[in-house]
Amino acid sequence: MDFKIYFLGTSSAVPTKERGLSCTAISYENMVAFFDCGEGSQRAINEAGLGFNRECVVFITHMHGDHVVGLLGLLQSMSMNRRERKLEIYGPKGIIDFVKLNREILGFGLTYEVHVGEIRPGLVFRHPKFLVYAQRSEHTNDSFAYVFEEAEKPGKFSVKKALRLGVPEGPLWSKLQHGGKVISPTNGKTVRPEDVLGPSRKGKKIGISGDTRPSKTLLSFFKGADVLIFDSTYSDEHAQNALENKHSTSREAAKLAKKARVEKLILTHFSARYRSVSALVRQAREVFPNSIAAHDGMVYDVES
Numbered sequence: 533m534d535f536k537i538y539f540l541g542t543s544s545a546v547p548t549k550e551r552g553l554s555c556t557a558i559s560y561e562n563m564v565a566f567f568d569c570g571e572g573s574q575r576a577i578n579e580a581g582l583g584f585n586r587e588c589v590v591f592i593t594h595m596h597g598d599h600v601v602g603l604l605g606l607l608q609s610m611s612m613n614r615r616e617r618k619l620e621i622y623g624p625k626g627i628i629d630f631v632k633l634n635r636e637i638l639g640f641g642l643t644y645e646v647h648v649g650e651i652r653p654g655l656v657f658r659h660p661k662f663l664v665y666a667q668r669s670e671h672t673n674d675s676f677a678y679v680f681e682e683a684e685k686p687g688k689f690s691v692k693k694a695l696r697l698g699v700p701e702g703p704l705w706s707k708l709q710h711g712g713k714v715i716s717p718t719n720g721k722t723v724r725p726e727d728v729l730g731p732s733r734k735g736k737k738i739g740i741s742g743d744t745r746p747s748k749t750l751l752s753f754f755k756g757a758d759v760l761i762f763d764s765t766y767s768d769e770h771a772q773n774a775l776e777n778k779h780s781t782s783r784e785a786a787k788l789a790k791k792a793r794v795e796k797l798i799l800t801h802f803s804a805r806y807r808s809v810s811a812l813v814r815q816a817r818e819v820f821p822n823s824i825a826a827h828d829g830m831v832y833d834v835e836s
């Protein structure tokens with residue numbers, strides 16, 4: 533199954549030769565959810581093979597240029613590729629005006645419909661296969677973190693039980709697997725999905741912090757996540773900058789990951805001052821060993 537995280541821009545504030553501005557994508561089967569869209573994101577999206585005509589939705593964490601300016605280029609690239617599907621964009625207060633006024637100023641017509649929505653904490657997007665929640669983060673302006681949560685999956689199908697209840701292999705199995713009840717062709721009795729399916733399985737949870745200080749609110753929001761992608765702008769040496777600019781050090785990200793009992797921590801949004809982020813990874817691993825650093829073009833397979 534296709535369930536992957538694409539790291540398309542992993543630098544903070546200033547792009548470097550190796551790292552572009554904030555953009556992360558989660559692909560789930562044929563759908564893509566983008567989180568932030570820094571300048572130049574459309575190039576990284578294209579290079580990752582994510583395409584401009586897919587069913588997708590964009591979530592913005594906060595209205596800072598390095599997280600949102602790329603949206604304009606993305607909208608235009610989609611139009612140049614003759615997109616027809618509607619595009620939904622969600623973000624904090626200001627996102628509606630940002631898209632509307634820029635479209636007016638730049639005078640671009642689009643080949644598709646755009647819906648822009650300003651969000652509040654809670655469930656912000658519902659897809660049959662996944663849900664997206666937002667929660668307030670702690671940055672210098674109105675900012676949000678997100679959780680992408682896969683919908684519960686039906687329990688395991690028991691071949692043994694189905695056969696014992698007189699349901700032969702074929703379309704009736706598929707109907708039961710999809711939650712429908714069937715009549716056994718051998719004994720005429722009704723067989724319900726719960727008769728042949730095990731308990732439903734929890735879906736995977738991915739947290740995306742955006743720019744933030746660690747906080748108690750985020751700690752509970754990200755509890756038990758399978759993957760946590762967290763602001764790691766600074767190393768220990770620049771902990772004061774993290775405080776002042778309302779970002780996190782990699783060690784702070786790791787502390788939160790440990791307390792929230794997440795499975796894996798992926799550090800991102802690195803200050804352009806670090807040519808190598810190995811010190812940041814080392815500092816995070818001292819607290820939470822299952823930490824890695826994101827880099828542009830990295831694809832993380834959630835299913836593996």
Ligand SMILES: [Zn+2]
Pocket residue numbers: 544545554596598599743801
């Ligand atoms: Zn930023």
